[in-house]
Amino acid sequence: TKAQAWSALFSEPMSELVQRYTASVFFDQRLWQADIMGSLAHAEMLAAQGILSAQDLADIERGMAQIRAEIEAGSFAWKLELEDVHLNIEARLTQLVGDAGKRLHTGRSRNDQVATDVRLWLRGEIDLILGLLAELQRALLAVAEPHVEVILPGFTHLQVAQPVSFAHHMLAYVEMFARDAERMQDVRRRVNCLPLGAAALAGTSYPLDRERVARTLGMVDAQGNPCVCQNSLDAVSDRDFAIEFSAAASLCMVHISRLSEELILWMSQNFGFIQIADRFTTGSSIMPQKKNPDVPELARGKTGRVVGHLMGLVTLMKGQPLAYNKDNQEDKEPLFDTVDTLKDTLRIFAEMVGGQTDPATGARHGGIRVNAQAMEQAALRGYATATDLADYLVKKGLPFRDAHETVAHAVKEAMARQLDLAALPLEVLQGFHPAIGPDVYEVLSLRGSLNARNTLGGTAPAQVRAQIARHRARLGG
Numbered sequence: 212t213k214a215q216a217w218s219a220l221f222s223e224p225m226s227e228l229v230q231r232y233t234a235s236v237f238f239d240q241r242l243w244q245a246d247i248m249g250s251l252a253h254a255e256m257l258a259a260q261g262i263l264s265a266q267d268l269a270d271i272e273r274g275m276a277q278i279r280a281e282i283e284a285g286s287f288a289w290k291l292e293l294e295d296v297h298l299n300i301e302a303r304l305t306q307l308v309g310d311a312g313k314r315l316h317t318g319r320s321r322n323d324q325v326a327t328d329v330r331l332w333l334r335g336e337i338d339l340i341l342g343l344l345a346e347l348q349r350a351l352l353a354v355a356e357p358h359v360e361v362i363l364p365g366f367t368h369l370q371v372a373q374p375v376s377f378a379h380h381m382l383a384y385v386e387m388f389a390r391d392a393e394r395m396q397d398v399r400r401r402v403n404c405l406p407l408g409a410a411a412l413a414g415t416s417y418p419l420d421r422e423r424v425a426r427t428l429g430m431v432d433a434q435g436n437p438c439v440c441q442n443s444l445d446a447v448s449d450r451d452f453a454i455e456f457s458a459a460a461s462l463c464m465v466h467i468s469r470l471s472e473e474l475i476l477w478m479s480q481n482f483g484f485i486q487i488a489d490r491f492t493t494g495s496s497i498m499p500q501k502k503n504p505d506v507p508e509l510a511r512g513k514t515g516r517v518v519g520h521l522m523g524l525v526t527l528m529k530g531q532p533l534a535y536n537k538d539n540q541e542d543k544e545p546l547f548d549t550v551d552t553l554k555d556t557l558r559i560f561a562e563m564v565g566g567q568t569d570p571a572t573g574a575r576h577g578g579i580r581v582n583a584q585a586m587e588q589a590a591l592r593g594y595a596t597a598t599d600l601a602d603y604l605v606k607k608g609l610p611f612r613d614a615h616e617t618v619a620h621a622v623k624e625a626m627a628r629q630l631d632l633a634a635l636p637l638e639v640l641q642g643f644h645p646a647i648g649p650d651v652y653e654v655l656s657l658r659g660s661l662n663a664r665n666t667l668g669g670t671a672p673a674q675v676r677a678q679i680a681r682h683r684a685r686l687g688g
């Protein structure tokens with residue numbers, strides 16, 4: 212019974228319900244690799260400090276190797292009554308190697324152990340996420356590159372605003388995901404710091420070498436210096452590293468969600484700008500004509516779930532007195548689900564946006580298919596070059612505010628005739644201002660408008676090509 216799991220102090224076993232209520236083993240087992248890694252680093256240091264014998268260390272290493280094999284083979288018997296991953300592994304170790312297993316926990320508490328495990332695990336997940344973010348950026352570049360000259364209406368207020376290059380639009384998302392990667396890198400520095408040695412809350416009376424453990428676990432900064440949590444109370448009790456990871460993950464999902472919203476709009480019959488591969492869509496059980504963008508819709512929905520987990524974690528933390536409280540066990544499910552959701556979403560988006568590359572031929576299949584004609588026709592419908600006409604008049608000497616007013620009259624006239632500005636005869640345009648000459652038609656064309664926006668970060672093809680080159684150099688292969 213559970214009574215024996217603790218000590219002779221307890222006069223009755225824990226009730227069934229309390230056992231189930233307090234156990235975490237069915238979700239925290241995913242920390243097993245981190246738990247073994249942390250225990251081995253701790254044991255190695257205890258031996259180096261003369262706290263454990265060489266024989267004990269050898270026994271612990273042998274036992275852990277077997278436990279690793281058992282877990283990998285799926286034959287490890289996880290026990291609810293042993294509460295969590297830490298106690299399960301320690302109990303099995305003692306079963307396998309006897310007293311050496313009982314000595315492993317010297318100078319350690321589950322409080323510094325669990326904080327260490329979560330950090331080690333999250334560090335590995337962040338590295339995977341960084342790889343997936345790079346993949347997604349490459350996918351966006353692969354779609355952008357052949358479409359630098361494709362023009363779509365840029366929107367503000369979802370009203371046609373000015374023509375932009377489709378590639379430029381895709382590169383806006385590359386910028387967002389690049390910042391998401393930077394944020395993940397930054398969070399990683401603070402995740403990668405060692406709580407072990409803080410013990411339960413106050414430190415320990417054994418002569419531990421915490422820096423040695425940090426080095427063994429790769430918890431070092433860019434200069435190779437060990438990163439060790441400097442206050443034992445803080446080390447075991449704060450989960451700010453998990454919260455800031457969730458915040459970074461939430462922002463990343465918000466970017467995914469905005470992209471999703473655009474893909475959904477662009478796919479609708481009223482836009483018809485793009486298609487995505489059939490394998491990312493679903494049909495309808497009643498309407499035979501339907502192809503629904505389920506993947507981007509679901510990603511938009513899952514963004515709410517990830518943001519919700521962030522709120523959950525912040526709220527979990529806010530009322531806790533120092534130091535460790537069992538509340539912190541509740542950090543795991545939201546954190547794990549955030550990681551799972553973000554990884555799956557990034558993976559699926561990289562393929563949905565960029566398609567798959569055939570390893571044999573290097574050819575891409577799937578990915579966003581662009582309907583350039585539909586985009587350009589839409590850009591022609593909304594007087595997207597009106598600003599260009601105003602700029603043209605400014606170059607002819609008008610103050611901008613007067614030019615703005617003059618063009619408003621021209622647009623009103625064009626609307627009445629149901630024509631684009633560029634389709635108005637020269638005499639009609641000159642009726643609005645005599646300075647208008649035949650060179651106005653280049654200015655009023657979509658392409659003329661695009662080429663004119665040749666400032667750093669602008670949509671002119673030359674600028675967009677330079678940005679693609681910069682991103683390629685930054686991301687490599």
Ligand code: ARG
Pocket residue numbers: 235239295321322325535537539540541
């Ligand atoms: N399962 C616990 C958690 O996830 C491990 C730490 C428990 N420590 C304790 N003193 N009860 O936080």
